Amino acid sequence: MVTETPLTIGVVKETKPGERRVALVPKLVQRLAKRGLRVVLEPGAGAGAQLPDDLFVEAGAETGDAWSADVVLKVAPPSIADIERLKPGTVLIGFLAPLSNLDEIAAMRKAGITAFAVESIPRISRAQAMDALSSQANVGGYRAALLAAQRLPKFFPMLTTAAGTVPPAKVLVLGAGVAGLQALATAKRLGAQATGYDVRPEVAEQVRSVGAQWLDLGIEAVGEGGYARELTESERAEQQRRLTEAIGGFDVVITTALVPGRKAPTLVTAEAVRGMRPGSVIVDMAGETGGNCELTEPGEDIVAHEVTICSPLNLPAEMPVHASELYARNLTELLELIVNDDGRLAIDFSDEVVAGACVAGRAEGVE
Amino acid sequence: MVTETPLTIGVVKETKPGERRVALVPKLVQRLAKRGLRVVLEPGAGAGAQLPDDLFVEAGAETGDAWSADVVLKVAPPSIADIERLKPGTVLIGFLAPLSNLDEIAAMRKAGITAFAVESIPRISRAQAMDALSSQANVGGYRAALLAAQRLPKFFPMLTTAAGTVPPAKVLVLGAGVAGLQALATAKRLGAQATGYDVRPEVAEQVRSVGAQWLDLGIEAVGEGGYARELTESERAEQQRRLTEAIGGFDVVITTALVPGRKAPTLVTAEAVRGMRPGSVIVDMAGETGGNCELTEPGEDIVAHEVTICSPLNLPAEMPVHASELYARNLTELLELIVNDDGRLAIDFSDEVVAGACVAGRAEGVE
Amino acid sequence: MLIESLAVLVLAGFVGFTVISKVPNTLHTPLMSGTNAIHGIVLLGGLIVLGHGAEGVLNKILLVIAIAFGTINVVGGFLVTDRMLAMFKAKPEQKAGKEVEK
Amino acid sequence: MLIESLAVLVLAGFVGFTVISKVPNTLHTPLMSGTNAIHGIVLLGGLIVLGHGAEGVLNKILLVIAIAFGTINVVGGFLVTDRMLAMFKAKPEQKAGKEVEK
Amino acid sequence: MTTFVSVLYIIAFSLFIYGLMGLTGPRTAVRGNWIAAVGMAIAVIATLLLPGMGNWWLIALGIVLGAVVGVPAARRVKMTAMPQMVALFNGVGGGAVALIAWVEFRTTNGYDTEPLYVAIASLFAAIVGSVSFWGSNIAFGKLQELLSGRPITVGRLQQPLNVALVLAAVACAVAIAAGGDSEWLIIGVLVAAGLLGVMVVLPIGGADMPVVISLLNAFTGLSAAAMGLALDNTALIVAGMIVGASGSILTNLMAKAMNRSIPAIVAGGFGGGGAGAAGGGGAAQDRPVRSTSASDAAIQMAYASKVMVVPGYGMAVAQAQHAVREMADLLEAKGIEVLYAIHPVAGRMPGHMNVLLAEADVPYESLKEMDESNSQFPQADVSLVIGANDVTNPAAQSDPNSPIYGMPILNVTSSRSVIVLKRSMSSGFAGIDNELFYDPKTAMLFGDAKASVSEIVEELKNI
């Protein structure tokens, strides 16, 4: 499908509480403007990321009704109300949670919206620059390690001082994908003894390559596309048993284990929590899909068995400046894939990246 | 002065809000018990530091009325009400803020209490193990860097990723004493570009020795006992002018500059804050004596000119397990100096450490 | 006579051995070329035999050729070695030059 | 004769020079002791002069002493060097032993 | 021989030795070469001072002839043609020895008047000199591409033929030593030896040539020493023997550096063993790759002005970051600019390289993003790729079917030379082959990245 006039790109203000990121930053407005694209900013959209409207305007954007633009860029998945504000035919790009927000996806289809979910972009080399899952998981991993350091009533690093010696904190990261590796690297940097665990065996080398240790429990589960598969019932029981044993020795557990489209696997049982020393900390990054810890209350910080269990749902939003910058770059790369040099829409559904990302509107497509 | 029977040592529950540290830990109860000292714990005293009463009891302490013990160990300076709970002749050890809490010191004198202030221990080599200022400043410096990392909406480390490159955060630490050096080292570990500044020129080498850079403004002010002296009026103006210029280039400023017994010097002017990029962070560790930043509101986190200014008053209390452990070790060392091997009081006021630390009771001493 | 010569031979062998014990690979070629030039010393053999009065035309022709060969070996060897080694000398100068430019 | 000997002398000098170009300090003493033993070769001088029939009591006495001196130099030198060097050999064995114990 | 001349000879060979010592280090090499040349001049002059010298015009003729041919040849030859030039110079040296031996035979009537050892030495010189002369000429021909650079053999006959030639040369020599004085005998020696030289070198492939030339060089040295024994000339003995000994070691070192064994090479020439011609140590692929050594990599960088380090996942796996930093420090101390080209997806996690390099305290200013790096490569003398693979793979730009097509890459080939450090020829994350490794500009240094970099560090310290 190809439109006639250069598109307007709408940058809307996020409606989800606590979402401080913004889908575009002034640096990239310029890049889009060069292609003849008009960027329309909802006033105050960048405020959470320390980006006042004037910066956008200076870079070539205009303020106005961003929701009625041809292409709307978003960060968090839109609510039904949000979707209703879009005009039919709008192209919507952002995190859309296509596997869980089924109602919203249906609403988009009904509203005649062409929607691209960044989480659905296939993880091939060429698409790395658009890989918002990676860029935001990277931020999340870093923040998770910081959060753990902050909540732990102990030092992360070892310190030998006149008033005694403090041993290094022992940090276990469960799930060593992008977020897990970054969490390991950050904990290690802070001086903790970092250990990583995953079900994909090739990850062992990667964990060591960030200077961390590898916890080998002897359970493997390799799925498709570089992701893990769900474990069988018996595997899961075995995994939980062995993990419960291991976890008692750690001061901090950071969990990042996800299986796309499914409930997060339970890795830290209530028993494991009970086995930890008082004051220990669990940071559960899988809260959104139910959490990797049995006691996790998504979005809450609780204390159970004298262990602090944090389940931040939106870590990247806590570091909005850089998170937005990286995210905006991802979206721009994707946008440039569906817009031609004259700033007109030119969606090529034979491209596996475009096809993969499109979650609504293709069937009814203009082709 | 020498007492007849082995002493009872009282470990009281801190009354100051937010104070989670405790003055003794179970590990050290044993050590005192070996000398025949009886340790009496106020129930719940260790709760803030994840130390339930049973751990103390296991180690040989008993629970009871700690306030009426012969020697009372405290963390935070006592209130007048606290002092009234002590029986005359009690030996009180802890942070007593002798230079600022003049009323309380007077109250102690009146109540016939012999008081040792850990902040007054002379900083000589032999007394390093008792140096609670150092041990707590060390915790504080680490926490300040973590706090800054947490508040900054950006990454500390440099990261080159598929979604763009993030430059390292620039961190400036003003005042490179114990806390400052630890803050520098921690920021550096996290990957920030750390820069230190101080008025004592010999500190330059020390700053470099933790891998940080040195900001040379050409102002020197060396005081007594390894501390800095107060600057003259013109020096201060000059310093502020040059710092204001320099600060604009930093993402994070951590200030730790203290001059013993005086109001903290103002290093970061309102103008300097205005010159900083939106989203920047200032952590002012000198809040208790008025702060190093003109806009600091002690104890509060405020946002001024889009810059977050944190002024945590009690950073060590945020990491109570290790802070208590180190502090308890400091107190134990001091205690062992004024108690003989049989657990009787034997205060030798000719010892410069004892004499230096004693802020009340000596004049009326039993000698 | 022979015996003393043998002693000399053995000692010279040791000298050769100890001198070239470990050289960087990049110097292998110039070093080979340098030793090559040294064995141009055979020129001396030609000089002695011819100088001490070889008779007969063929002998003379052969010796002149031998001397020419020896000379080629000597002068060619040293010159080529020098040129190869110039690469090692040139760089620092070149760099110094660059710095001046800036 | 002299000339060939001179050539030998010079070559031997080069050999000595190139062999001992850079040795670790810790080996200085054993190395000194080792070279010390080698110059016990003077023993040969005594043997030749005495063996080819020195006459006169004093000459004989002097030569017997010289031979005794030379022998002391040789056997003492090598033995002492060996003992010094034993320190270097002993360690690894000792360590191996230790590991077995564990 | 007067005493004075003998003393001059001693001085001359002392200068050879001293010069040779200099030749073993890059800093003193140029001077060393000239010192040896001075020694040679002294030796020649001393010889001319010998009492009873005559035939001055012929001597002058020979020298002038040699100079007229040698000097321009040495001056004009192109840098790339140096190896064949060295082969040629070596050959004429061997030829000279052979000719002198022949004349000696003629003037002494088949060594009738000489002690046996003179005959033996002279005949040894004749054989070895002739082998060197013809062998070197063949080597020259191959390198100059007058002959095919590929191995040329006569098939199964090779080995028996070579053996026959050896036997023929030795038989003639024995006949002479036993008293024979027919001119045909000495001609037989020379011809059989010459043919042997031709036959042995012909089957040797181009890649092994430098080793063969070095070996022939050592032979020529030995023949000169033998000639010295025959003529009782100390200068010849010492100089020849030094070259023989040092040449042998050098041959050995060269063969080792190329991952070849001398016996294997010669056996190849002799018709034995199936050892092929191509270089490259243990490459899994059939296509040729050029492998290099740590000392070469070190020298290459030590004489560069700018080095770009390209780290990848392999550096992380090897945890080589500290060694890399040390290497960069050494290079910088020599005034060489060292920059790090950081590809956005190098490693396995965003910012992977940053984490490691920060740990090793690499200054932030030296880390260059992809775009800037790509504009820096053309000015770089060396790109040192440490355990990176996919991020340097030109297939990303050229092959639309490649799984990494469309990914931007670091254009390391735009720098003057590339050294790649990895353990084998195996592929990276994307599982595909990398053209870069077969590029003529590229040399591979196989081994664990940390070990390789540490070796380079060690070599750098010796430069």
Next chain:
Amino acid sequence: MTTFVSVLYIIAFSLFIYGLMGLTGPRTAVRGNWIAAVGMAIAVIATLLLPGMGNWWLIALGIVLGAVVGVPAARRVKMTAMPQMVALFNGVGGGAVALIAWVEFRTTNGYDTEPLYVAIASLFAAIVGSVSFWGSNIAFGKLQELLSGRPITVGRLQQPLNVALVLAAVACAVAIAAGGDSEWLIIGVLVAAGLLGVMVVLPIGGADMPVVISLLNAFTGLSAAAMGLALDNTALIVAGMIVGASGSILTNLMAKAMNRSIPAIVAGGFGGGGAGAAGGGGAAQDRPVRSTSASDAAIQMAYASKVMVVPGYGMAVAQAQHAVREMADLLEAKGIEVLYAIHPVAGRMPGHMNVLLAEADVPYESLKEMDESNSQFPQADVSLVIGANDVTNPAAQSDPNSPIYGMPILNVTSSRSVIVLKRSMSSGFAGIDNELFYDPKTAMLFGDAKASVSEIVEELKNI
């Protein structure tokens, strides 16, 4: 001299050279020594095979006498008395040369029948041999403490006296060479030279003795070579000259390692220059400290079983942590246990050492607190103190007036040896002198800690 004996001589000296090559590396040294000994045995047997040998009983007597004295002496001497033993053995070697020269003079009637060069060589041997003999004996006496180890001089007379002795010896020698044949002349040569040896060595202090012994060793070698020239014996010439040349270099290396210059030492002995006796390079203090070199430190550690690293503020200032880690890696690869003793107040900030060592990825398990460290030191062969000072200062335990009195310290002296890396003798934070540096167990390696550790790393790689 038969050809066979000559060939044996060549074999013998080849073995000397080969053995000596082995002696330059710790791994091959023991074998090298025995190879040289085999060479010596061959040389002795060859000599006995010479035609016309006689006086067998006397020869046997001499050899038995020598063996009876030499073997037990060498076997029984205590390790600590080795240096004086070497001096003694060297002395008797020199004595043998002098005696042989004397007999030669007597049997040839003042060299009447010999060519001039024989006379010169023999007289040279006599002078140098006599100097070596007496000088070595004095050195022995001083080391064995039969004589005072302190410099003994005759004051201002020293220099003129020595010059006079030199002139006397040379004058007698010239008289003999010119044709004189009075026995008193040769006795004059020997006595004057012997007195010279005594006078030159007496004023030299104990610390310089090893260098002097090495110098006398080289002299004895030269005298043996001269004797070889006189007797036309190749084995003597080669062996003597090798010792002369290698001994000279060795002397030079030893002097350099001790931060002394040979001329200064000899001048001291000659009565010139005011250079004192104490060792120690540039110490600001008057008290002697022992300084060492990176290669020595490397060998000391390479042959240890356990090394304790004691880091301090200096390591931080030098930012030497990465180099330290590399060193530890190398040692561990050799199977040596490396632990780090972390003093609670090392550095300038609590946990200073931890931060640095963590950056260099030193494993947490290797870091030992003070108490544990102090119980580990007695098992350590080497404590390597890197830029630490106050935290190792025994004054903290022994001197109640010291500002650090009462501070617990790391008892590095309970380990077998201590190496301290710092830039100078200046003090640390507390501003006080450190007894540790003057401890006989301690050797100082002066220089920036990073540079020193890097040098040690380099040396370790060569072991």
